[in-house]
Amino acid sequence: MVILLLLGGFLLFMLLYGLLQSAFFLTDGRTALNVAAGFICGAAILAVYSLMVRLFERRRPADMPARRFLPDIGGGFLLSIVYFAAVTAIIALLGCYAVDSVSFNASVFFPKLAFFFLVACSEEVIFRGVFFRIIDEKWGTAAALAVSALLFGLFHIFNPGATLWSSVAIAIEAGLLLGAAYKFSGNLWLPIGIHWGWNLVEGPVLGFAVSGNGMAPGESVCLSTVSGPDIISGGAFGLEASIFAAVIGLAIAAWFVHRTARR
Numbered sequence: 001m002v003i004l005l006l007l008g009g010f011l012l013f014m015l016l017y018g019l020l021q022s023a024f025f026l027t028d029g030r031t032a033l034n035v036a037a038g039f040i041c042g043a044a045i046l047a048v049y050s051l052m053v054r055l056f057e058r059r060r061p062a063d064m065p066a067r068r069f070l071p072d073i074g075g076g077f078l079l080s081i082v083y084f085a086a087v088t089a090i091i092a093l094l095g096c097y098a099v100d101s102v103s104f105n106a107s108v109f110f111p112k113l114a115f116f117f118l119v120a121c122s123e124e125v126i127f128r129g130v131f132f133r134i135i136d137e138k139w140g141t142a143a144a145l146a147v148s149a150l151l152f153g154l155f156h157i158f159n160p161g162a163t164l165w166s167s168v169a170i171a172i173e174a175g176l177l178l179g180a181a182y183k184f185s186g187n188l189w190l191p192i193g194i195h196w197g198w199n200l201v202e203g204p205v206l207g208f209a210v211s212g213n214g215m216a217p218g219e220s221v222c223l224s225t226v227s228g229p230d231i232i233s234g235g236a237f238g239l240e241a242s243i244f245a246a247v248i249g250l251a252i253a254a255w256f257v258h259r260t261a262r263r
Contacts, residue, residue: 002138009052009130016045017122024118031107038114042121046188049125063129063187072185076193083194083252084201087245096228099207104221112204112219120196127152127175128182128191141183145257149175159212161236169241170211173249174198180256202239209238 020041027034046064053061091097127148136144153171156162178191185191203210207224214236217223226233234241 002134005056006131006134009134010126012052013045013049013122013126013130016048017126020045020118020122024115028111031111034111035114038111038118042114042118045118045122045125049129061129063133063182064189065187068185068187069189072187072189073193073196076181076190076195077197078193079252080194080197081201083248084198084206084239084245087239087242087248088206090244091228091233091239091242094228094232096226096233098225098227099222100225101223102221103218103223105218108219109204109221113200116199116204117196119199120192123152123155124178124182124188124192124195127155128178129188132179132182136183141260144183145176145179148179151175152178156211159237160214161209161212161238163237163241165231166212166234166237166241169243169246173240173246173253177249177253177256180253180260184256184260206239208234209236211240212237 024034024037024041027037050061050064053059088097131151132144132148135147149171152175153167153169156170157164157167159166174195178194181191181194182188199210202208203213203215203220205221207215207220207222208226209215226235230236230241231243233239234245239245
């Protein structure tokens with residue numbers, strides 16, 4: 001029964017994720033509408049998740065407390081900024097990252113801000129709200145962390161520029177980190193904030209590829225040059241594939257696990 005629930009939830013929300021992305025891209029070229037579509041579509045998948053929990057589990061979703069929405073999304077967003085700034089500083093000091101120029105285009109930046117909100121809400125509902133939560137309730141936190149991290153890594157293995165290492169890195173620094181953040185906070189808001197800020201800072205701000213999806217000239221605030229060994233810079237896949245991102249992400253995940261255990 002649990003396996004059927006997991007598969008059913010995965011298929012339902014993956015289908016919805018695809019439909020909402022399509023709806024977002026239909027508004028390309030109309031900045032205000034595009035931004036509104038991204039935030040509305042992100043809210044829509046959260047609303048459907050809440051409805052499904054109420055219908056099939058006959059309870060309110062405990063992982064969507066309204067009073068923690070702004071504090072935890074904001075805290076997660078800030079954490080991701082610090083995290084990626086630290087990793088970028090390290091690889092810049094090693095000569096593998098340099099900013100060539102800086103420019104800000106609101107008509108490009110704000111639609112990406114909204115799009116990555118949709119991405120964060122959708123993927124956190126699927127991997128933390130469905131997989132992590134249900135496995136945690138049935139088989140415990142260790143199993144939930146392991147399975148959700150593995151699936152999150154596999155989910156990105158077919159992205160452009162993906163390698164076995166990039167999937168392992170994603171599983172460690174994102175799968176484990178976001179699962180640990182979900183368990184620590186008890187809600188979806190903290191991992192959504194981390195995931196949202198992560199993608200936004202990595203691509204539209206710093207100019208790295210985001211999970212293999214590169215930034216074209218003019219699509220990021222920083223027009224940057226990434227060089228050196230892929231294991232340091234992340235290469236074509238993006239900063240997630242840097243060994244430094246994996247190590248720091250694992251350390252943050254361990255801190256969340258430690259704090260959760262102490263409570």
